[in-house]
Amino acid sequence: MDATLHLAQQEEADALLSRSPLAALVGMLLDQQVPMEWAFAGPYTIAQRMGAEDLDAHDIAAYDPDAFVELLSTKPAVHRYPGAMAGRVQKLCQYLVEQYDGNAEAVWQDVTDGKELLRRLNDLPGFGKQKAQIFLALLGKQLGVHPKGWQEAAGSYGEPKAYRSVADITGPESLQKVRAHKQEMKAAAKAAKN
Secondary structure: OOOOOOOOOOHHHHHHHHHOHHHHHHHHHHOOOOOHHHHHHHHHHHHHHOOOOOOOHHHHHHOOHHHHHHHHHOOOOOOOOHHHHHHHHHHHHHHHHHHHOOOOOHHHHOOOEHHHHHHHHHHOOOOOHHHHHHHHHHHHHHOOOOOEOHHHHOHHHHOOOOOOOHHHOOOHHHHHHHHHHHHHHHHHHHHHHO
């Protein structure tokens, strides 16, 4: 990958996300019910605790499940729900080993159609439609992955300067715009319930 991501807002963690397709996928997987920066710093923390510079899908897939839970649970925990997320990260890596020989970038490398890429992302364990669309938008907006129809397949997340998700975060200013958008959406949802 030839881009510099700024999703963790930490130099070392962002460097890993920028060079490792697996780290980017794992960060996206972890991005729920915790602040975005915490989620996207997770891959770096996992690599550090495994004594590695990069994440390797084969290593994570083969890791003892109880030991992997412990690795993610050690303070400070990688996620608010380290046990559940340890299982999800391992399932993702096992799937990547089985389907793509452990090469996360192969998920999008040869895809020529946005709908096909969305299907592949949606097939990943732990990725639903929204997460798949957000990651597709991240690939298109920041990582130069532009199969035909990628913006349409990414839905509203593919719109230029939408500031709806991590796909639009390029630094502290855009992070604040995404946060503001999320707060507006929560407020609107809460108002709709009342």
